Amino acid sequence: MKVTVTRSGGFAGIERRGESDSERDPLLSRLVDRVxxxxxxxPGRIPDQFLYEIDIDGAHTVVGEAQLSGPLRELVHHVLGRAH
Known part of the structure; x- marks a missing residue:
């Protein structure tokens, strides 16, 4: 399973991208199972908020920073935290 997260927006508009694969990341499957x-x-229309594009094996969604909570927040932070 492959998960890609792209964060865009914010005040500076700097994009950040992370990707993880369950073959190399054993925790990823457990996080995805909870989402x-x-x-x-x-996403709400909030000026300068971050938007997160999330793709899990082709299933895609966009969520605003204000709506990012619980297991989805954990998944996003995990994948972005692994980005180099």
């Missing part, structure tokens, strides 16, 4: 992309609310 339901279908229940993610659309």
């Amino acid at each position: 339901d992309l279908g229940s993610v609310p659309p």
Whole structure:
């Protein structure tokens, strides 16, 4: 399983991207199992907020910083934390 997270927006508009694969990251599968992309609310229109594009094996969603919580927040921080 492959997970890609791209963070964009914010005050400076700097993009950050991270990618992880369950073959090399044993924790990734457990994090993904706790996430339901279908229940993610659309991003609100908040100036200068970060937007997170999340792709889990082709399933894609965009979430705003204000809506990023719980297991989805853990997954996003885990994947971005592994980015080099």
